[in-house]
Amino acid sequence: MDASHPIHETVNAVYLSDSRRVLATLIRLLGDFNVAEEAMHDAFRAALEQWPRDGVPANPRAWLVSAGRFKAIDAMRRRQRFDSLDALGESADAGVVDAAAWADAESVEDDRLRLVFTCCHPALSPDAQVALTLREVCGLTTEEIARAFLTPAPTLAQRIVRAKAKIRDARIPYQVPAPAELPARLDAVLRVIYLVFNEGYTASSGASLTRHELSAEAIRLGRLLVELLPEPDACGLLALMLLNESRREARTSPDGEIILLDAQDRSRWNRDFIAEGIALVERALSSRRFGPYTIQAAIAGVHAEAPTAAATNWGDIVGLYDVLAQADGSPVIALNRAVAIAMRDGPAAGLALIDGILDRGELSEYRPAHAARAELCRRLGRTADARASYTRALALARQEPERRFIERQLEELS
Numbered sequence: 474m475d476a477s478h479p480i481h482e483t484v485n486a487v488y489l490s491d492s493r494r495v496l497a498t499l500i501r502l503l504g505d506f507n508v509a510e511e512a513m514h515d516a517f518r519a520a521l522e523q524w525p526r527d528g529v530p531a532n533p534r535a536w537l538v539s540a541g542r543f544k545a546i547d548a549m550r551r552r553q554r555f556d557s558l559d560a561l562g563e564s565a566d567a568g569v570v571d572a573a574a575w576a577d578a579e580s581v582e583d584d585r586l587r588l589v590f591t592c593c594h595p596a597l598s599p600d601a602q603v604a605l606t607l608r609e610v611c612g613l614t615t616e617e618i619a620r621a622f623l624t625p626a627p628t629l630a631q632r633i634v635r636a637k638a639k640i641r642d643a644r645i646p647y648q649v650p651a652p653a654e655l656p657a658r659l660d661a662v663l664r665v666i667y668l669v670f671n672e673g674y675t676a677s678s679g680a681s682l683t684r685h686e687l688s689a690e691a692i693r694l695g696r697l698l699v700e701l702l703p704e705p706d707a708c709g710l711l712a713l714m715l716l717n718e719s720r721r722e723a724r725t726s727p728d729g730e731i732i733l734l735d736a737q738d739r740s741r742w743n744r745d746f747i748a749e750g751i752a753l754v755e756r757a758l759s760s761r762r763f764g765p766y767t768i769q770a771a772i773a774g775v776h777a778e779a780p781t782a783a784a785t786n787w788g789d790i791v792g793l794y795d796v797l798a799q800a801d802g803s804p805v806i807a808l809n810r811a812v813a814i815a816m817r818d819g820p821a822a823g824l825a826l827i828d829g830i831l832d833r834g835e836l837s838e839y840r841p842a843h844a845a846r847a848e849l850c851r852r853l854g855r856t857a858d859a860r861a862s863y864t865r866a867l868a869l870a871r872q873e874p875e876r877r878f879i880e881r882q883l884e885e886l887s
Contacts, residue, residue, distance in 0.1 A: 480525045483533075488517055491534045493612050497584035498538050500591075501647055503545050506609065506637045511548070516541035585610075586701040587647050589694070592636075593662045594645050601636035602665045608633055610697075611690045622672065649702075659702070663710050663766060666694045670714045674721075678871035682725050688718055699753075705760040709767025712753035716773035719746035731878045735782035747777045768797040787817035804835035808842050820849040840869035844879065851886065860886050 492513065499509035516537040530536040592605040603622075607613045619629040639645070650658040673687030695711035723737040754774050757767040772793045779785040794810035807830055815823020827846045836842040847862035860883065867879045 480529065481521065483529055484517060484520050484524065487520075487533045487537070491537070492517070493588075493610060494585060495534060495537045495541065496609065497588040499541050499545075500588060500609075501584050502538075502542055504647070505641065508545055508548075509541075512541035512545040513537070515544035515548075519544065583649065583701070585697060586649050589662055589698065590649055590658060591640060591645060591647050593658075593665045594640070595658070595661055596643055596645060597636050597639060599665075599668075601632050601639075602661065603668055604629055604632050605636045606665050606694070607669065607690065610694065613690065617686075655704075659704060659707070662698065663706060666691050666698070667710060667714075667766070669694070670717075674714075674717055676872055680873045681729065682731060682872065682874045683721060685721070688714070688721070692718060705757040705762045706764040706766050708753045708757040709763055709770050712750040712757065713766050713770035713773055715746040715750035715753070716770060716777050719743040719750065719777060725874070729874055731874050734776065737782075739780070742777070750774065750777065765797060765801045768793055768800065772797070785816070787813055791817050804830055804833075805839070808836060808839075808845065812845050815849055820852040824849040824853065838869060840866050840875070843869065847882070851882075856886055 495516065496509055496513045499512050500506060503509045503512060519540045520533075520537060524530075589606065589610055592609055593602045597605065604618055607618045608615065615630045615633065616626050618624075619626040622629070649655075670688050670691030673684045673689070673691060675682065676684050692711070692714050695707070695714055698707045699711050719742050720734075720737060722743070723739070723741040724732055726732060750770065751774050754767065754770045757763045758771065772790055775786055775789050775793070790813045791810065794806070794813050798806055798810055808827065811823045811826035811830065813823075814826060824846065827842065827849065830836055831842060831846065843862045843866035847859045847866060850856075850859035850862060863879055863883050863886070867876060867883070870876045870879060
C-alpha cells in the first residue's frame with residue numbers, strides 16, 4: 474500500500490485533469506455514451522492495478538483511451554460473439570498501445586468539441602442540453618447538477634438517460650457541424666453555457682445569491698470553446714462571463730446580503746478577469762463579425778473600467794444597448810436599456826419605458842422589472858407606487874437574499 478500510494482495520487486490527478494478528454498475520445502470510438510463511460514472507469518481501475526507494477530506510462534491519457542477501448546471490446550465479447558472483433562486479438566494486458574484508438578493529437582482535441590456540440594444538439598430539449606453538458610463535458614455528478622438546479626436527482630437522472638437515448642435512437646452524429654451549419658449550432662452551445670453561468674451568477678432560487686461552482690464551470694466551458702473554436706461571439710461570451718464574474722466577491726456582504734452595483738467596493742473586483750475580459754471584447758469587436766454576447770460584454774466592460782459608480786459613462790452604455798436592441802429585441806434587453814436611460818436622462822424617462830413594457834404584458838412575471846420600476850418610483854417620490862411594485866417583486870422572488878433585500882426596501886419606504 475505504501476509503495477502504491479504515490480501512484481494512486483497520480484491516477485487521481487490524471488482523472489481530474491484528463492478524464493473528460495478520455496471520455497470524449499471513447500465516445501467517438503465506441504459510439505455510445507454509457508459504454509464509453511463504463512469503459513473510462515474500467516480504464517482507471519486498470520491503471521490503479523497496473524501502474525504500481527509497470528510504472529506510469531509516458532502518455533497516461535493515450536494509455537487510458539487504449540485500455541478503455543480494449544475493456545469495452547472484452548465486455549462485448551462476453552455478452553455476444555463478435556466475429557468481426559476476433560482479428561483485434563486478445564487484450565489480457567490493457568496497457569497494449571493502440572494507435573488507432575489514440576489517433577493524432579488534433580483528432581483527440583476535436584473529440585472534446587464534438588462532445589460539446591453533441592450534448593447541445595437542437596434535437597434535445599434545452600433542459601436536457603444543460604444537464605447532459607454538465608454531466609458529460611464538465612463531469613459533474615447527477616446529484617451535483619440536481620442540487621444546483623433544485624431538481625430531484627431521479628428526475629435529473631431520467632432527463633440524462635432520455636437525452637442519451639435520443640442521441641442513440643435518432644443517430645445524432647458525433648461531429649462538429651459543417652461550416653454552413655456552424656452559426657446556428659454554435660448559438661445553441663453558447664446559450665447552454667450562458668444558462669449555466671447565469672444560474673451560477675444569480676441563482677434562480679435558494680439560500681444564496683450565487684452558486685460559484687456553476688459559474689466556474691461555465692467559464693471553464695467558455696475557455697474550452699474559445700481554445701477549440703475561437704469564433705468572435707464565443708470570445709464575446711467568455712468576456713461577458715469574466716467581466717460579470719469579476720464582481721462576485723463584492724456583490725454580497727460577509728453575511729450574504731446583496732450589495733448593488735453602485736455601492737460595491739470596486740477594490741474587490743477581480744482585475745485579472747477584467748483585463749482578460751476587455752482583451753477578449755476588443756478581439757471580438759475587431760473581427761466585425763460579433764453578435765449579442767460581445768455587445769453585452771462591451772457594456773460590462775464600460776462598468777468594469779469606471780473607477781467609481783459616478784464615473785460610469787451611461788451615454789456609452791445606452792448607445793451599446795441601442796445596438797444590442799437591433800440584434801436582440803427581447804423585452805429583457807429593453808428593460809436593461811430603460812434602466813440605463815434612467816441613469817443617463819433621469820428616472821422619469823426610464824420609468825415611462827418600463828411602464829410601456831409592463832403595459833404590453835411583457836415581463837409581468839419577471840421580478841427584476843417590478844424591482845426596477847419600484848426603485849425609479851422611489852427616486853421620484855412616488856412612495857405608494859414604489860411600495861406596490863416592491864410588493865409585486867417580493868411575491869415573485871424565489872431567492873432568500875433577494876427577498877430580504879426587497880423587504881428592507883419596503884421597510885425604508887415605511
